[in-house]
Amino acid sequence: MQDRARAFRELSAEIPFSGNDGLDRLSEKRDDEAFVAALRADPAALTLVFVGDAPVSRQTAEGLDPWFSLAEAGRLGPVRETALLGRLAEGPRFALLLDESAAVTEGEPDPAAMVDRRPRRIPGRPDYVLGDLRSLAAQGLVAGRPLAMLAQAKSLLYWHARHRFCSACGNPSHTSAAGWRRDCPACKAMHFPRTDPVVIMLAVDGDECLMGRSGRFGKGMYSALAGFLEPGETVEEAVRREILEESGILTGKVTYVASQPWPFPASLMIGCFAQALSREITIDQTELEDARWFTRDEVRTMLAGAHPLGLSAPQQVAIAHHLLRAWVSATWNES
Numbered sequence: 001m002q003d004r005a006r007a008f009r010e011l012s013a014e015i016p017f018s019g020n021d022g023l024d025r026l027s028e029k030r031d032d033e034a035f036v037a038a039l040r041a042d043p044a045a046l047t048l049v050f051v052g053d054a055p056v057s058r059q060t061a062e063g064l065d066p067w068f069s070l071a072e073a074g075r076l077g078p079v080r081e082t083a084l085l086g087r088l089a090e091g092p093r094f095a096l097l098l099d100e101s102a103a104v105t106e107g108e109p110d111p112a113a114m115v116d117r118r119p120r121r122i123p124g125r126p127d128y129v130l131g132d133l134r135s136l137a138a139q140g141l142v143a144g145r146p147l148a149m150l151a152q153a154k155s156l157l158y159w160h161a162r163h164r165f166c167s168a169c170g171n172p173s174h175t176s177a178a179g180w181r182r183d184c185p186a187c188k189a190m191h192f193p194r195t196d197p198v199v200i201m202l203a204v205d206g207d208e209c210l211m212g213r214s215g216r217f218g219k220g221m222y223s224a225l226a227g228f229l230e231p232g233e234t235v236e237e238a239v240r241r242e243i244l245e246e247s248g249i250l251t252g253k254v255t256y257v258a259s260q261p262w263p264f265p266a267s268l269m270i271g272c273f274a275q276a277l278s279r280e281i282t283i284d285q286t287e288l289e290d291a292r293w294f295t296r297d298e299v300r301t302m303l304a305g306a307h308p309l310g311l312s313a314p315q316q317v318a319i320a321h322h323l324l325r326a327w328v329s330a331t332w333n334e335s
Ligand SMILES: [Zn+2]
Pocket: 166, 167, 168, 169, 170, 171, 184, 185, 186, 187, 188, 189
């Protein structure tokens, strides 16, 4: 059945952090403690390991390997959370969050630094790498299903780390359902992991599309506009609202193109095109430094890194890159 499901081309499946199709999440078995214990005892069981937001990988001759046996992972430090990600044909797969004390930070702190970017490592394990997931993906050091499962694990473990207390009554909650729920023993509330939807889109007008740049972007980079979907809003409404707020452009028909799990910390990027109904741009200066229309030819040169003015588009790790590729490709029919 999975082969049949993959017989068609699906853009979402080609974007980094996706690729979990075919993982049996065993969602109906998560409350069966004996079943989950048997999976943990399976000699083929492997786990991903995180310290805070950083996945741990082993440096091998073939590249970085993020999979550890449960016994090996448990020896790296105190375990804070364990979750069952699901079962592959090769065996059960888990995710494990270690206490921050499992890692040490190298070098002296820089008092002038806004963010502490000193490298961290696991003591006594020079062959283990504590990486930043976005950098690992951007550099292609981890790809395909392992990257998709790292995204799944990171968002889930982040949720546990930030939801240790019941949001209804304030008492400590505990992990249940093999890592897919938190229960409050005081008020009996059950809490489930969150995914936050973000719309990301190109307003398109014939041979031109709209992109903007925030002051946080690297010099010359433009990208698709984006924003969080709000309560009580459809995807189409959020797309039209965000474009109008950020650029002053009115849009009509919205077409869904692709989605991407984005584990920073727990979003789903919903990529769309929106038909522009106006041309004159008025930027929201708190969000954007600039916004402008780009022709297909110009976007092609940006994607190829060959724009005459040095303008650039996001790298392939971002769904914006794939939206732009879909739009410039002759195969996309925007009507
Ligand atoms: Zn409670």
